[in-house]
Amino acid sequence: MATPQMPEPELRASLLAIWQEVLKTDELTPDDDFFEAGGHSLSAMTICARAKRVLGTELEPGNFYTLPTVRAMSRELADRHTRAAAASESESAVFEA
Numbered sequence: 001m002a003t004p005q006m007p008e009p010e011l012r013a014s015l016l017a018i019w020q021e022v023l024k025t026d027e028l029t030p031d032d033d034f035f036e037a038g039g040h041s042l043s044a045m046t047i048c049a050r051a052k053r054v055l056g057t058e059l060e061p062g063n064f065y066t067l068p069t070v071r072a073m074s075r076e077l078a079d080r081h082t083r084a085a086a087a088s089e090s091e092s093a094v095f096e097a
Helices: 008-023 041-055 070-096
Strands: none
Touching (some): 008 070
16 A cells, blocks of 8 residues: 655654554653654554554554664655655656657
8 A cells, every 4th residue: 555645744643643542641742752652563563564554654563673763654654655656657657748
């Protein structure tokens, strides 16, 4: 499933709200580490499911090791969308030619 077209700051705010809800804290910031904030495998899976439902984006529990902050994760998701949009435009141009 493609990442929805959403500016990175809005994506970051939405993702932060999901993390705060799942980790049960309003004090989480975009730069807080998932595991240091009390995250674990079950909470990672819950965040993945909510992100898919709320944002329409695919996350894997392993992403929390390589993208341990909301800021890093939202940047990656925004970059995914940019790459997917560019690939889609390239494919469209090939078929239109």
